[in-house]
Amino acid sequence: MTLTNLSHLSPTKLGRIQAALLQEFSTYPLSQAQVARIVKTARISRGAFYTYFTDLSAAYRYLYQRALIELHQPLTFENSLLINYDPQLYYKVAADFTRRLQNSCYYDFIKLHLIYNEPFLNTPASSSMLLDSQHWQAMVLVHATIQDILLKPTQREKYLARLKAALIKQ
Template identity: 40%
Template sequence: MVSTTFTNLSDEKQTKIRKALLKEFTDQPLATAQVAPIVKTAGIARGAFYKYFDDLTDAYKYLYGVAMRDIHSDVNNEVGTEFDPQFYLDQVEAFIKGARDSQYLGLIKMHLMKNESLISQGSIDPNTVSSREWATMILSHEAIKQIMIEPQNESVVMKKFSETLNLLAGKGNA
């Protein structure tokens, strides 16, 4: 977990460190990332890195969390009471646009291709949502993943995603 020592740094210093983390984690999968390039790029001592973060995984989780908060800040997360396929289509489109327009595009692609399985991220508890909502969340994530990794397939993936959402809403045929 990022330390209070880090959060008490000036905004300028935090930004410099985040940029160094972004460069390393965009260029290297977490499994091969190293502290040395980060501290060199950030202009900090190796010991300082370990005062700010427990290890590389901690630094990665911190940065990925920042990226998700930044991208999701423009996404409407208010789920209505009725199942609305268009809401989920809009959510996925907004996330993809936000990711593409952000400095985090390379990080997100690396995460989806190489790092996702290495990072424990609270999965969706199927006991807390309906089967339809659970399936929609899983499908949304997979649609985003396929589009981010292979953008040339976006229209096909979004069409399939739309058709599947309509099936879940009882509005279509298989």
């Protein structure tokens, strides 16, 4: 599914479809999601759904891609992270991302993604390049911390402090 399949839609209709996808995938794991609920909420026909998406997984991937773009867009860090290892920068990225996520409409969606859907979708890593061991370890720690915070949001500061300590020890 490419974005061009949706590019001809009016902003209103596209917004309804995106809102319906977000509602469905924020409420149900992919294995329990239903096209019927999505089309009812979006006020589109089942045939229209399959015009825009090849299947439910394609619709999910579309929303996941939108969420990541929106959540990562203000975080300009990737190039500077890969040049020199800076534990403070990794910490800042994790803290900023989790703060943005907690205040985002995508919070429940990303939480369900990490708990139920990620293992089944084979989503590619954020960077296709092979990282050196120090950067790879930092990325693993950051992603594990984000998952911990999603599962126990009241412990955010504790998890971030643990991340900071682990990054500095590397």
